[in-house]
Amino acid sequence: MYEETLVALTVVLPPLAGLACFAVNNRSFRRAVVVLTALLLVGSSIMIYISGGFSYEPGPSIGPIIEGAIFLLDAVLLVYFLFSGLKYGSFLVMGLTVLQLIPVLYFELVLKGASATPAILVDKLSIIMSLIISIVGSLILVYSLSYMDEHEEHLHLEKSNQNRFFFFMLLILGAMQGLVFSNNLYWLYFFWEVTTLCSYELIRHDRTEVAVKNSITALWMNLVGGVAFVAALFVGFYFSPNSISIETILSNAQSREMLVLLALLAFAAFTKSAQFPFNKWLQGAMVAPTPVSALLHSSTMVNAGIYLILRIAYAMSGTTLSYGVTLVGAFTFLATAYLALNERTSKGILAYSTIGNLGLIIVCAGINTSISYVAALTLLVFHSVSKGLLFLGAGVVENRVHTRMIEDWEGLLRRLPFTSIIMIIGMIAMFLPPFGMLIGKWVAIDAITTSPILSALPVIILVILGSAATSVYYIKWLGHLTVLPQDGVKLTQEKLPILYSLSMLSLLSLSLLMAVEASMVINNLVIPALPSDYILNARYLFTGGLLSVETGFGSFLTYPFWVVAVIIIIIGTYIARNKGGLVKGPYLGGENIEENPSIFHTTADREAKVEVSELFLDHEVSSSQFLSISTIIATILLMIIFLTVIL
Amino acid sequence: MAELISINTLVSVLLVIFAPIIGGLLMGIDRKLTARMQSRMGPPVLQPFYDVIKLWGKQPFIASSLQPVLAFGYFGFSLAAFALLAFGQDMLLLIFTVAVADLCLIVAAFNSKSPYSNIGGKRELLSMMSYEPIMILAAVSIFYNLWAKTGYPSFMIQRVMDLSTPLLLSLPLTFLAMIPVLIIDMKKSPFDVSASDHAHQELVRGVYTEFSGYTLALVELGHWTKIALMLGFVSLFWATNFIIGAMLAFALFFIVLVIDNSYPRLEWKSMIKTTWIVGFFLILANIVGLIARAVLGI
Numbered sequence: 001m002y003e004e005t006l007v008a009l010t011v012v013l014p015p016l017a018g019l020a021c022f023a024v025n026n027r028s029f030r031r032a033v034v035v036l037t038a039l040l041l042v043g044s045s046i047m048i049y050i051s052g053g054f055s056y057e058p059g060p061s062i063g064p065i066i067e068g069a070i071f072l073l074d075a076v077l078l079v080y081f082l083f084s085g086l087k088y089g090s091f092l093v094m095g096l097t098v099l100q101l102i103p104v105l106y107f108e109l110v111l112k113g114a115s116a117t118p119a120i121l122v123d124k125l126s127i128i129m130s131l132i133i134s135i136v137g138s139l140i141l142v143y144s145l146s147y148m149d150e151h152e153e154h155l156h157l158e159k160s161n162q163n164r165f166f167f168f169m170l171l172i173l174g175a176m177q178g179l180v181f182s183n184n185l186y187w188l189y190f191f192w193e194v195t196t197l198c199s200y201e202l203i204r205h206d207r208t209e210v211a212v213k214n215s216i217t218a219l220w221m222n223l224v225g226g227v228a229f230v231a232a233l234f235v236g237f238y239f240s241p242n243s244i245s246i247e248t249i250l251s252n253a254q255s256r257e258m259l260v261l262l263a264l265l266a267f268a269a270f271t272k273s274a275q276f277p278f279n280k281w282l283q284g285a286m287v288a289p290t291p292v293s294a295l296l297h298s299s300t301m302v303n304a305g306i307y308l309i310l311r312i313a314y315a316m317s318g319t320t321l322s323y324g325v326t327l328v329g330a331f332t333f334l335a336t337a338y339l340a341l342n343e344r345t346s347k348g349i350l351a352y353s354t355i356g357n358l359g360l361i362i363v364c365a366g367i368n369t370s371i372s373y374v375a376a377l378t379l380l381v382f383h384s385v386s387k388g389l390l391f392l393g394a395g396v397v398e399n400r401v402h403t404r405m406i407e408d409w410e411g412l413l414r415r416l417p418f419t420s421i422i423m424i425i426g427m428i429a430m431f432l433p434p435f436g437m438l439i440g441k442w443v444a445i446d447a448i449t450t451s452p453i454l455s456a457l458p459v460i461i462l463v464i465l466g467s468a469a470t471s472v473y474y475i476k477w478l479g480h481l482t483v484l485p486q487d488g489v490k491l492t493q494e495k496l497p498i499l500y501s502l503s504m505l506s507l508l509s510l511s512l513l514m515a516v517e518a519s520m521v522i523n524n525l526v527i528p529a530l531p532s533d534y535i536l537n538a539r540y541l542f543t544g545g546l547l548s549v550e551t552g553f554g555s556f557l558t559y560p561f562w563v564v565a566v567i568i569i570i571i572g573t574y575i576a577r578n579k580g581g582l583v584k585g586p587y588l589g590g591e592n593i594e595e596n597p598s599i600f601h602t603t604a605d606r607e608a609k610v611e612v613s614e615l616f617l618d619h620e621v622s623s624s625q626f627l628s629i630s631t632i633i634a635t636i637l638l639m640i641i642f643l644t645v646i647l
Numbered sequence: 648m649a650e651l652i653s654i655n656t657l658v659s660v661l662l663v664i665f666a667p668i669i670g671g672l673l674m675g676i677d678r679k680l681t682a683r684m685q686s687r688m689g690p691p692v693l694q695p696f697y698d699v700i701k702l703w704g705k706q707p708f709i710a711s712s713l714q715p716v717l718a719f720g721y722f723g724f725s726l727a728a729f730a731l732l733a734f735g736q737d738m739l740l741l742i743f744t745v746a747v748a749d750l751c752l753i754v755a756a757f758n759s760k761s762p763y764s765n766i767g768g769k770r771e772l773l774s775m776m777s778y779e780p781i782m783i784l785a786a787v788s789i790f791y792n793l794w795a796k797t798g799y800p801s802f803m804i805q806r807v808m809d810l811s812t813p814l815l816l817s818l819p820l821t822f823l824a825m826i827p828v829l830i831i832d833m834k835k836s837p838f839d840v841s842a843s844d845h846a847h848q849e850l851v852r853g854v855y856t857e858f859s860g861y862t863l864a865l866v867e868l869g870h871w872t873k874i875a876l877m878l879g880f881v882s883l884f885w886a887t888n889f890i891i892g893a894m895l896a897f898a899l900f901f902i903v904l905v906i907d908n909s910y911p912r913l914e915w916k917s918m919i920k921t922t923w924i925v926g927f928f929l930i931l932a933n934i935v936g937l938i939a940r941a942v943l944g945i
Contacts, residue, residue: 410760432750433743442739445783449790450800453938460787461927464780472776475750479757479768484711486760553790554737554802561727561744568723569716576715579861581707586761587856612762615769620916 003054007120009044010130010177013037018170025163031145034166038138041173045134049127055118055183067115071108074190077197078104081223084200090216096223100193103230107186113237114186116245121183124529128377129180129307131525132384136299136507137173143392143503144169144291150399151289155206165205169295172198176300180307185236185244189229192272192304196222199301202292203285214284221281225271225305232264250315256645262316263645265308266325267638273305273358276332276634282355286347290395293347297354298388306358306380309365310373314531317368323455324641326366330462331637332359335630337469342616342623345404346394349473350387353430356466357383357437363459364444370534371541371551372447375440377526378518382429382436385514389507390426393419396500407614410483416494420481422504425511427481431467431474434561435515439549441467446553476615486585486597518558519549586610659733666729666879667722670871671695673878677833677904678844684908699867705860710759717758718862720751722869729876735805738786742779745876748869749775756854767853770915771841777919778828781926785828788821788930788937789814789883795941808886815884815895820933822884824926825877826906829899831922832877834870835907838918 017037021030058066078101085093107113122130148162172195179191196219204215236244239252239261252258274282282302286293296302309325316322336356343349357379364376396419397412398404413420429435448460514521527538541552547559585592588610591601602608675692682689691697709715728744731737749771756768786802794800796810796817807814815822831838836845842853850856858866881899882892913921 432747433740438743442743445739445787446802449787453791453934457931457934460784461931464783465923467783468776468780471746471750471779472772475753475772475775476769478750479754482713482754483757483760484713553800554739556737556740557731561740564723564727568720568727572716572719572723575719575861575865576712579707579715581709581715581860581862583711584708586710586759587763587851588761589763589851610760610762612760612765615772 003051003056003120003122006044006048006051007056007122007181009040010048010134011174011181013040014170014174014177018167018174021170022163022167025160027149027160027162030162030166034141034145034170037170038141041134041138045127045130045177048122048130051122053123053127055122056120057118063119066119070187070190071114074104074193075101077190077193080197081219084216084219088212088216090220092220093216093223096220096227099227100223100230103234107230107233107237111237111241113233113241113244114184116184116186116243116248118245119184119187120181121245121247122181125307125310126180128381128525128529129303130177132299132303132381133173133176133180135510136384136388137176137295139503139507140291140294140299140388140392141166141169141173142499143294143395144289146497146499147289147291147395147399154399154402161205165202165289168198168201168205169291172202172295172300176304179304183246185233185246185249188246188308189226189233192229192268193226195272195301195304196226199285199296202296203288205288205292208287211287214281214287217284218281221271221278224278225268228264228268228271232261232268235261235264246311250312252315254316254319259316259319259321259645262312262319263321263642265312266316266321267642269305269308269312270328270362270638271305272308273302273362274355275305275328275359275362276335276355277631277638279332279336279355279631283348283351286345286351290347290391290398293350294388294391294395297350297391298384302354302358303380303384306361306365306376309362310376310380313365313368313373314533320644321641322366322368324366324637324644326363326455326459328634328637328641329359329362329364329366330459330466331630331634332356333363334462334466334469335626335634337466337473338621339623339626339630340473341469342618342621343473344406344616346397346406346409346477347391347404349406349477350390350394353470353473354383354387356470357387357430360441360444360463360466363463364447367447367451367459369447369451370530370537371443371450373530373534374522374526374538374542375443375447377529378443378522379437379440381521381525382440382511382514385507385511386426386429386435386437389422389504389511390430392500392504392507393423393426396496396504397423400494406477406480409480411485411487411489413482413484414489414491417491418494418496418501419504422508423481424478425508427474427478429511429515431470433556434518434558434565435511436518436521439515439518439556439558442554442556443549443551446551450553480614486583516558516562518556519546522549659730659735662733662879663726663730666726666733666875667868667872670873670875671699671868673874673900674871677900680901680904681908684904695867695871699864702859702864702867703861707860709862710761710764710857713758714755714857715862715865717751717755718858718865718869721748721755722865722872724748724751725869725872725876729872729879732804732876732879735803735808738789738802738804739783741804741880742782742786745782745873746775746779748873752854752866752869756857759857761857763851764854764856767841767850767856770850771854773915773919774831774838774841777838777922778831781824781828781922781930784927784930785821785824788818788934791934791937792817795937804883807883810886813885813887813891817937818884818933820929820936822881824929825881826899826902827922827925829877829881829903830906831918833874833903833907835903837906837910837913838922839907839912840915840918843912 081097175191175194182188200219204211271278333356336352340352361376361379364372549556585597588600674695679689725748731741753768756764878896882896885892885895
């Protein structure tokens with residue numbers, strides 16, 4: 001009864017709250033409903049964490065009703081996709097939908113294959129996912145209450161569309177929870193398609209031409225994954241006709257049919273996690289209002305793909321398929337890092353960074369050892385929090401400065417100090433010690449180097465080169481954000497709506513707290529979520545002291561690093577205070593003009609303008625060429641993987 | 648607690664304290680040797696120290712309010728990285744800590760919107776991009792070597808120090824790959840793109856342009872520490888005997904000076920290409936060699 005309530009609260013409550021928001025398009029009502037739902041979500045996911053996991057099978061009276069409802073909703077969903085394809089004249093969408101609709105009808109009505117016991121299975125992996133979805137997702141939801149008000153004010157809408165917006169935002173949270181709790185492969189597929197629907201609707205929310213175009217791209221790319229998933233349903237049915245329980249199916253031996261199933265699911269996961277060659281849709285998704293990007297990138301949608309990969313990875317350990325998965329991830333990590341170097345917009349950089357980091361997680365999942373699993377989950381947990389934080393900050397900046405170009409972010413530290421500091425910490429948290437993402441990357445390097453050496457070498461090269469470019473694009477951006485031009489602008493504290501500061505501060509504290517206690521996060525959250533065969537070995541390797549993260553191959557001094565970093569900042573500030581100094585204009589190779597530092601006197605007293613532009617490597621790495629070449633390579637790679645599985 | 652006061656710990660603490668001084672002395676020796684190679688007398692060996700002391704006392708001018716903190720950050724994190732080396736800690740963590748130090752210098756250079764220092768900062772960023780992958784790959788080759796030699800793979804520097812055979816004998820190519828890394832870190836020709844000690848820098852003082860007085864002194868201290876750190880890392884290749892290790896590091900230091908005085912500056916693209924191609928080729932060849940030896944049982 002207790003479990004039933006928790007599942008109902010996390011999976012069913014958000015869509016219901018969404019419906020309420022949809023029906024009553026009223027600001028105060030919406031605020032009350034969203035905040036209340038957020039609180040209940042966080043509360044119930046913590047309760048699920050405390051419960052430690054359970055399985056749940058709906059009783060004979062309610063079971064058939066749920067199954068019928070899911071089938072009905074799935075059919076309606078697919079028909080809706082069909083109409084969307086028709087409406088925008090996309091034969092691709094229609095074709096891919098038909099390829100799902102007919103098999104699904106056959107599967108349900110003729111084979112009657114869609115039952116599984118237990119229907120709901122909540123294990124430690126689901127719990128981690130659920131915590132991420134509930135906590136990070138809820139904070140983003142609360143943030144978007146303020147964001148959408150500003151957004152619509154900026155667009156001068158006559159009638160608010162926020163009811164529609166919050167319906168899909170809430171729906172995707174519920175669908176994600178359902179996705180990670182389902183043990184029925186068909187249910188998992190259903191929730192998978194619901195997240196596709198939500199992303200499609202949220203991306204086209206503003207109904208501009210670009211938004212519609214990009215939403216169609218997102219739709220067809222995700223539908224490709226959906227078709228693979230439907231194929232996987234049939235293979236799953238072949239294995240266990242009476243109960244398509246994921247747990248049962250994955251415990252089969254590694255036969256060729258089994259590998260086909262795993263390959264299909266991995267393929268579906270690649271589309272959802274926007275791995276090359278399916279990276280385009282997530283890149284296009286940035287036309288949506290920023291909270292949408294925040295939600296899709298950090299706690300939902302792309303994490304669905306990662307969840308699926310992590311769920312199936314253990315079943316494919318030791319196979320060529322597993323190594324293929326690693327290669328796709330590593331290639332994506334490298335390619336996105338170099339593409340991000342030439343990206344001009346804040347959200348574009350963040351999108352590439354997301355795809356790249358997901359690639360790194362997939363690398364670790366493919367390596368398939370206890371230590372690589374730890375790396376994958378650590379990266380996943382820390383990525384959600386840091387990326388959420390970065391998008392929230394980027395959204396505030398966008399609404400205040402009305403530009404996404406990072407070159408226009410100069411002097412932000414004076415104009416928006418609070419948001420700038422959020423962004424700075426968020427960026428540092430993505431790639432520098434002593435933050436969690438770097439700890440994850442550090443464990444990942446240990447994981448790669450301890451895998452069989454000949455297969456490890458190509459992966460390590462891809463990862464090392466990718467990681468170098470990652471540092472470059474983040475430092476470059478960080479440099480822009482911290483520029484203090486002498487334009488006479490005084491330091492002013494920005495006035496932010498309470499929901500902004502509340503959500504950003506909560507996420508910031510979470511990020512810092514988790515980074516300081518990284519060892520605890522790994523030992524208490526990550527390791528229990530490993531496949532049971534790996535836990536013992538991981539416990540043996542990560543004999544973490546309180547002060548550091550130990551892998552058995554190296555030691556990451558978290559606490560000492562924090563102490564040293566704080567001491568360095570204190571001494572640095574003390575010296576700066578004590579020695580001080582007059583702020584002087586930069587050296588310009590001519591005569592500075594005190595009143596106006598943006599021009600100077602050059603030869604013959606002519607006035608010249610000071611211009612400093614950003615580092616872009618357009619001449620060296622042409623983005624469009626690089627993108628098409630990478631897409632071709634990735635497609636070939638995927639084809640090779642499939643051929644090796646089938647042959 | 649007994650471990651805390653052991654001789655080894657004492658040596659490590661002393662090493663950390665003296666790291667900037669060792670680096671400073673090396674800078675003095677560098678100037679002397681370079682002068683001799685150019686048939687000049689050169690300044691006294693202690694000249695860098697006189698310079699820094701004088702800089703510290705100069706009337707302070709800063710380019711932005713963040714600059715002094717970042718300048719100290721460059722020094723502080725370089726020293727922290729040195730401490731990781733002296734205490735035999737994780738090699739990867741050491742490389743990442745150096746990245747934090749580099750970040751402080753680069754962001755400080757960007758900070759004041761000065762054209763010269765900005766371009767210097769960008770080039771420093773590209774320098775970092777060239778040598779960091781090589782450092783990580785070198786650490787990986789050391790990791791594999793420990794695996795082959797002792798049966799236990801590890802990134803811990805302490806384990807390298809405990810080896811009974813010098814690293815150089817099994818990783819000669821990795822050692823050679825450290826030459827371009829050292830050239831970049833010491834800001835020597837042909838890779839002195841971000842700033843140069845010689846008076847032929849087209850970007851005024853490159854990444855250092857906007858530092859003056861005490862902030863320049865701090866950056867100098869950071870640079871010394873970083874050089875001491877890189878040479879200390881190189882000396883690990885003969886960790887069985889401290890003297891030979893130090894001589895090995897000094898030999899590499901001398902090679903870098905000779906190269907500095909024989910080659911003109913290359914542009915940054917050539918820097919990345921050369922460092923990556925040479926570095927990856929050498930270290931990978933060395934790793935393949937390790938595998939071959941393990942397979943053939945030699």
